[in-house]
Structures are given as structure tokens and as C-alpha cells.
Amino acid sequence: MPDPGWSPRWYLDFPLCCVLSPVSPSSNSINPASIHPKYLLSDICTWQPDLGIVDGVTRRENIPRVLARVDHAIRPSLNSLPATLVFPDPIASSIVLSYSKYYSMPHADVAESCLPDCSHWTISNSSRSSYF
Structure with missing residues (x-):
């Protein structure tokens, strides 16, 4: 199970079958166990570093039918049906x-980078000078 201290960006690597559950046991939605483990959260969502969020709004084009069904099941539709x-x-x-x-x-406030902070590195340009 994800830890609240983790970066939300890490969630994109989770298989959808492991992170989705039906709203109720009698829900007529897609069964998460039937979703192939190769489909990840990143197949339907993207990382927005300037907002620090996992973006499930921006649509992906030409996704497989099963992902389209998942996409409709996780969000209330335009006609206000519940997820x-x-x-x-x-x-x-x-x-x-x-x-x-x-x-x-x-x-x-600070856009999260995929790389660690490297501001302390010193890069030598020659044997006589270096840049900070």
C-alpha cells in the first residue's frame, strides 16, 4: 500500500489492477482483477510537475478499450453518474x-524534479578552473 510520504509521481508505476477497487461489492463496473497487470496508472494519467499532481483530466488518444472503460469508471461522467x-x-x-x-x-511552490538536487556538484572544465 502506498505511503502518504511518497511522491505522487511514484503512483504512476502502479498496476491498475492493484490500485483500483469497486465503490461497492455489487457495483456493475469493470472488475479490477480482470485488468491485465501490464496496464499502469501512467496509461491513463500523467504527472504535472508544475502542479505536483497526477493528472487524470488530460485525455489520452487511442487507448485500448479496457483502459477507456477504466477511465469512465473512475470519474463521474458528463451526465453526473457516480464513479x-x-x-x-x-x-x-x-x-x-x-x-x-x-x-x-x-x-x-517547488516543482518536483525527477532528478535529485545536484546544486552541490562541482564540474571541472580543466585542470585549472571549475564551475559551480
Whole structure:
């Protein structure tokens, strides 16, 4: 299970079959166990470093039918039907699935990088000088 201290960016590597569950046992939604483990959260969501969120709003083109079904099941549709699949916390609190929430997100104070801080590195240009 994900830890609340993890970067939300790490959730993109999780298989959908492991992080989704039906809203109720009698839900007529897709069964998460039937989703092939090769499909990851990154297949339907993207990382937005300037917002510090997992973006589930920006649509992907030409996705397999099973992913389209998952996409419709995780978000309330335009006709206000409730979601039938949900993510566990803290994943759910890091994924933005509605346009209204997406457009009201403040920019992150510090955009999270995929690389560690390298500001302390010294790179030698020659034997006589170096750049900081």
C-alpha cells in the first residue's frame, strides 16, 4: 500500500489492477482483477510537475478499450453518474479527475524534479578552473 510520504509521481508505476477497487461489492463496473497487470496508472494519467499532481483530466488518444472503460469508471461522467471504481488514499488525494479541480489547482511552490538536487556538484572544465 502506498505511503502518504511518497511522491505522487511514484503512483504512476502502479498496476491498475492493484490500485483500483469497486465503490461497492455489487457495483456493475469493470472488475479490477480482470485488468491485465501490464496496464499502469501512467496509461491513463500523467504527472504535472508544475502542479505536483497526477493528472487524470488530460485525455489520452487511442487507448485500448479496457483502459477507456477504466477511465469512465473512475470519474463521474458528463451526465453526473457516480464513479464505480475508486483509488485508495493517499492515491485518491493526489489524482485530479475533474476539470473544475484541475483548473483551480495552485502551482506547486517547488516543482518536483525527477532528478535529485545536484546544486552541490562541482564540474571541472580543466585542470585549472571549475564551475559551480
